Amino acid sequence: MPHFEGDLRAPQSARFAIIASRWNPRITERLVDGARQAFAAHGVNEQAVDVIRVPGAWELPVIAARLAAAGAHVAIVALGCVVRGDTRHYAQVADGCSEGLMRVSLDLRIPVANGVLAVDTYEHAEARAGGSHGNKGEEAALVAIEMANLLGKLP
Numbered sequence: 001m002p003h004f005e006g007d008l009r010a011p012q013s014a015r016f017a018i019i020a021s022r023w024n025p026r027i028t029e030r031l032v033d034g035a036r037q038a039f040a041a042h043g044v045n046e047q048a049v050d051v052i053r054v055p056g057a058w059e060l061p062v063i064a065a066r067l068a069a070a071g072a073h074v075a076i077v078a079l080g081c082v083v084r085g086d087t088r089h090y091a092q093v094a095d096g097c098s099e100g101l102m103r104v105s106l107d108l109r110i111p112v113a114n115g116v117l118a119v120d121t122y123e124h125a126e127a128r129a130g131g132s133h134g135n136k137g138e139e140a141a142l143v144a145i146e147m148a149n150l151l152g153k154l155p
Contacts, residue, residue: 006150008142010044014074016144018049018137019063021080023056027122030129031079031115031137038141057082057116058093061100068108074151075111075144076104079137081129084120094118111147115140 010016016039020032032051039049050073054063057080064076078101082094097116105112115136119125127133 004150004153006146006148006153008042008145009149010039010042010145011074011148011152014044014048014148015072016044016049016075016077016141016148017067017073018051018077018079018141019060019067020051020053021055021057021060021116022053024081024083024122024125027081027117027125027129028079030135031081031117031140034130034135034137034139035077035079035115035141038138039145042142042145044145056080056093057097060097060116061104064101064104064112065108068104068110068112073110074148075113077113077115077137077140077144079140080116081125082116082118083122083125084118090118111144111151113140113143113147 018035020028060078084090101112101114117125128136
């Protein structure tokens with residue numbers, strides 16, 4: 001029985017996209033930095049990573065869909081930060097964004113790494129944007145590289 005597993009070698013001449021929310025910039029800029037550093041550390045040329053900014057997490061799926069449909073990228077990294085507030089808006093945005101990104105990935109058959117933080121406090125966000133819990137942007141970029149590699153190996 002064949003065994004398939006991706007690794008952290010980006011396919012030759014592969015292009016990646018980072019879509020980042022401008023909302024909560026103190027957090028999202030750290031996520032973008034983490035993703036860019038991860039791509040660079042794994043041999044992806046800076047010119048092969050397109051960064052697209054959107055107003056907030058809600059807007060990430062529509063841009064992911066547009067990029068996926070265009071076919072120029074082997075994987076997409078979506079980054080943002082949604083912090084719980086006093087209303088249901090938090091849940092609507094976080095859940096809608098996550099569901100939209102998954103839909104893009106499944107419908108258009110491209111890896112979309114969800115690096116959107118959905119946290120209770122800014123302190124929790126800081127811990128996941130280069131703090132004590134690592135950098136979710138870095139993790140999402142590594143997922144994008146591995147999935148692009150794996151898809152290239154499958155029959």
